[in-house]
Amino acid sequence: MVSRTVWTILKCVLALAAVASLIGNCVLIWLNTQHTPQCPAQQVNSSQTAVHNERSNVFADLSLEELLQVRDYMSKIQGLSFDPASPPSADYLYLIDLSLPKKQDVLHHLDANGPKPAREATVVVFYGSRNQIKEYVVGPLPNATYHRDVTTERYKRELPLTARPVYFGEHILIAKLLQDVLKPLSTLLNDSFGIDASGYPPFYDSMPRGVKSGDRQTWFSLCRNEEGFYIHPVGFEILIDHHSTNFLSWHVIKVLYNGQYFESPTELKQQYEAGTVSKVFYKPVQNYASLKPKQKPTGVGPQQFYVQGKRFSLKKNHIVYLDWSFAFGLSALRGMRVFDVRFRGERIIYELSIQEAMSVYGSATPNTMLTKFLDGSLGIGRFAYELVRGVDCPYSATFIDTFHFLDTGIPRQLRNSICIFEHDMGHPLRRHFSEDFYRSYGGLANSALVFRTITAIGNYDYMWDFIFYQSGSVEAKVHASGYIASSFTLSNSFPYGHQVAEKVTGNIHTHFLNFKVDLDVLGVRNVFQTKDMEFVNVSLPWMPERYAMIPKVVEKQLQTEQAALRHDTKTPRYLHIASPQKNRWGHQRSYRLQVFSFTGDHLPENQAEERAMSWARYKVAITKQKDLEQSCGSLYNQHDIWNPAVDFSKYIEDNESIVNEDLVAWVTTGFLHIPHSEDIPNTVTVGNGGGVLLRPHNYFDEDPSIHSADGVYFDPGTENSCDNNRMACLAQDPCSPVLEPFTYHGFDVSSQGSRRRRT
Numbered sequence: 119m120v121s122r123t124v125w126t127i128l129k130c131v132l133a134l135a136a137v138a139s140l141i142g143n144c145v146l147i148w149l150n151t152q153h154t155p156q157c158p159a160q161q162v163n164s165s166q167t168a169v170h171n172e173r174s175n176v177f178a179d180l181s182l183e184e185l186l187q188v189r190d191y192m193s194k195i196q197g198l199s200f201d202p203a204s205p206p207s208a209d210y211l212y213l214i215d216l217s218l219p220k221k222q223d224v225l226h227h228l229d230a231n232g233p234k235p236a237r238e239a240t241v242v243v244f245y246g247s248r249n250q251i252k253e254y255v256v257g258p259l260p261n262a263t264y265h266r267d268v269t270t271e272r273y274k275r276e277l278p279l280t281a282r283p284v285y286f287g288e289h290i291l292i293a294k295l296l297q298d299v300l301k302p303l304s305t306l307l308n309d310s311f312g313i314d315a316s317g318y319p320p321f322y323d324s325m326p327r328g329v330k331s332g333d334r335q336t337w338f339s340l341c342r343n344e345e346g347f348y349i350h351p352v353g354f355e356i357l358i359d360h361h362s363t364n365f366l367s368w369h370v371i372k373v374l375y376n377g378q379y380f381e382s383p384t385e386l387k388q389q390y391e392a393g394t395v396s397k398v399f400y401k402p403v404q405n406y407a408s409l410k411p412k413q414k415p416t417g418v419g420p421q422q423f424y425v426q427g428k429r430f431s432l433k434k435n436h437i438v439y440l441d442w443s444f445a446f447g448l449s450a451l452r453g454m455r456v457f458d459v460r461f462r463g464e465r466i467i468y469e470l471s472i473q474e475a476m477s478v479y480g481s482a483t484p485n486t487m488l489t490k491f492l493d494g495s496l497g498i499g500r501f502a503y504e505l506v507r508g509v510d511c512p513y514s515a516t517f518i519d520t521f522h523f524l525d526t527g528i529p530r531q532l533r534n535s536i537c538i539f540e541h542d543m544g545h546p547l548r549r550h551f552s553e554d555f556y557r558s559y560g561g562l563a564n565s566a567l568v569f570r571t572i573t574a575i576g577n578y579d580y581m582w583d584f585i586f587y588q589s590g591s592v593e594a595k596v597h598a599s600g601y602i603a604s605s606f607t608l609s610n611s612f613p614y615g616h617q618v619a620e621k622v623t624g625n626i627h628t629h630f631l632n633f634k635v636d637l638d639v640l641g642v643r644n645v646f647q648t649k650d651m652e653f654v655n656v657s658l659p660w661m662p663e664r665y666a667m668i669p670k671v672v673e674k675q676l677q678t679e680q681a682a683l684r685h686d687t688k689t690p691r692y693l694h695i696a697s698p699q700k701n702r703w704g705h706q707r708s709y710r711l712q713v714f715s716f717t718g719d720h721l722p723e724n725q726a727e728e729r730a731m732s733w734a735r736y737k738v739a740i741t742k743q744k745d746l747e748q749s750c751g752s753l754y755n756q757h758d759i760w761n762p763a764v765d766f767s768k769y770i771e772d773n774e775s776i777v778n779e780d781l782v783a784w785v786t787t788g789f790l791h792i793p794h795s796e797d798i799p800n801t802v803t804v805g806n807g808g809g810v811l812l813r814p815h816n817y818f819d820e821d822p823s824i825h826s827a828d829g830v831y832f833d834p835g836t837e838n839s840c841d842n843n844r845m846a847c848l849a850q851d852p853c854s855p856v857l858e859p860f861t862y863h864g865f866d867v868s869s870q871g872s873r874r875r876r877t
């Protein structure tokens with residue numbers, strides 16, 4: 119009995135102990151969660167003052183669903199092919215892309231509660247059956263009911279089929295033809311260059327393809343099948359005519375071997391075997407083009423992180439960041455773009471977009487000799503491949519997927535093709551330390567939002583950034599990397615570049631890049647002003663017989679579109695889009711365009727190809743906004759470069775007034791590239807770029823960054839106070855890594871030695 123009672127008590131005690139232990143553990147877990155900081159690296163901090171705008175959807179790229187809706191609608195049209203491998207004789211639907219609504223309709227919708235403009239798509243069809251290209255507008259989405267031929271409305275004429283880019287199916291047929299015509303030369307190609315003719319050797323294709331409108335003749339320059347084949351050119355090029363929609367009639371026109379021209383592969387083979395050709399023999403070399411690291415990793419470089427959460431937020435195609443807000447898109451053709459850019463709710467930019475990337479090459483070899491690339495005709499945005507965390511963008515960046523329908527038959531997803539991050543630019547935005555009279559320090563870290571894509575267009579990788587600063591400035595920047603285009607070294611190669619590897623010449627070329635900047639400074643009624651300086655000889659008021667040269671401001675307002683600023687003329691240093699409204703001090707409120715550019719000379723205007731790139735004549739051209747002047751180039755300019763669908767110079771030929779009008783600035787930047795040995799294996803982004811800074815000029819009454827909550831200020835005695843100096847508390851933030859404590863001794867007299875003090 120006793121033992122039974124003891125046993126019962128023991129069981130109760132054990133049960134109570136178990137319950138107590140359970141409760142204790144729960145309490146401990148709860149306490150622990152209260153002490154472990156929930157570091158909000160991926161959360162959004164509520165510091166932004168701007169708000170999201172659902173209406174930004176008018177600028178959104180076509181979604182996956184919308185692309186499929188357009189495809190479904192177009193599939194009801196008899197005879198259209200969606201297969202990228204279609205032969206040139208097919209009627210092939212090449213592109214489905216957003217058709218931007220008219221600016222006036224969008225403004226009415228955004229600003230005056232007007233109706234939402236219809237969602238419409240642009241559709242491009244290559245009609246192989248009737249030697250024509252057609253552009254349609256299809257809408258309204260989601261349930262399309264109409265398609266309208268807009269070709270002549272947009273281009274003022276019909277478009278010939280020869281203006282179409284070489285599409286996937288054409289490339290396949292060319293590769294097959296090349297394999298066939300190279301077969302008899304397999305011994306020669308192997309002995310001379312180490313090329314396996316049966317294995318689809320990589321090649322460069324020249325652009326433009328010919329010398330006059332209607333031509334479709336391409337020089338294919340073979341390369342060794344190695345990583346970085348762009349800098350493994352060999353001395354073999356072949357000119358093929360592929361203009362016919364009947365690919366069976368495509369044929370070889372010329373062959374180049376080691377600097378010698380032949381009429382056909384057969385003629386080359388005969389002469390090679392007869393020994394009447396100057397031969398070259400291949401010696402294998404280590405692949406200097408490989409990007410594989412030559413050292414094992416030993417550590418990680420510095421990283422940035424969001425201590426108190428991200429200070430920007432993303433909702434559909436709209437971003438807000440501190441005082442900024444904007445909509446964005448990625449055009450498969452032109453590349454990334456932002457719309458309705460506002461600072462503290464005030465629209466500053468209607469559209470900022472990439473337009474074109476052009477390069478003109480020099481060479482002794484036929485392929486590169488005539489090469490003039492117009493990347494906007496190939497599609498810039500379609501090449502925005504997945505960005506690499508920690509290299510292409512900071513590890514903690516936010517990544518966005520995009521879709522396009524360009525030569526793909528079905529929508530193609532480009533995963534993580536855009537990245538956004540806020541970044542400490544590594545230098546203060548402003549600062550001042552004052553030792554004399556009044557002792558204080560005030561500063562602001564330059565923390566800015568970066569919106570980035572990188573487009574790998576063939577050999578070149580362009581890194582595009584739009585940067586939003588706390589001082590109210592927006593910067594459009596581009597940097598180049600990737601492989602240089604190169605050619606096989608011949609005896610006369612060196613005026614056209616430098617040797618960069620065995621038998622490899624890096625060819626001279628220009629980089630011209632165009633941005634469209636549609637600034638709306640306090641509305642759409644703006645003027646274009648320039649400011650610069652000149653020295654004037656002034657008699658000194660206190661000794662009138664004495665003169666001194668002193669600078670004064672020279673201000674002009676330009677009246678018409680022909681005021682475009684050519685590259686070869688002296689350009690005023692200050693270029694402004696200004697409002698008639700004035701700031702507190704009586705000056706016109708404006709935004710200044712500050713262009714950073716190091717381009718080479720533009721192609722002479724007497725060259726037939728020049729009109730396809732006539733935007734490059736100007737450092738900055740100002741036009742009156744027109745919905746039909748959407749872009750400075752077109753999908754068709756590259757392949758009918760002699761009779762381009764869009765000739766930008768025509769936009770300003772009518773010389774319209776640019777006074778109190780809605781103005782668009784077309785800004786050209788870039789650099790001259792004379793390749794050198796350090797371009798092997800890759801061109802580095804450092805020093806290879808350009809851009810334009812859009813900065814407020816008398817727009818605000820003071821630098822708006824003075825209102826930034828990031829400002830740091832202290833004076834003697836308050837150095838370590840967190841009140842106006844968040845850095846003083848950073849080391850104690852539970853979400854910070856281990857940091858040195860904040861110290862400052864700038865006001866410490868003893869540390870200043872014997873410096874004279876005036877306070």
Ligand SMILES: [Cu+2]
Nearest residue numbers: 598627629791
């Ligand atoms: Cu280059």
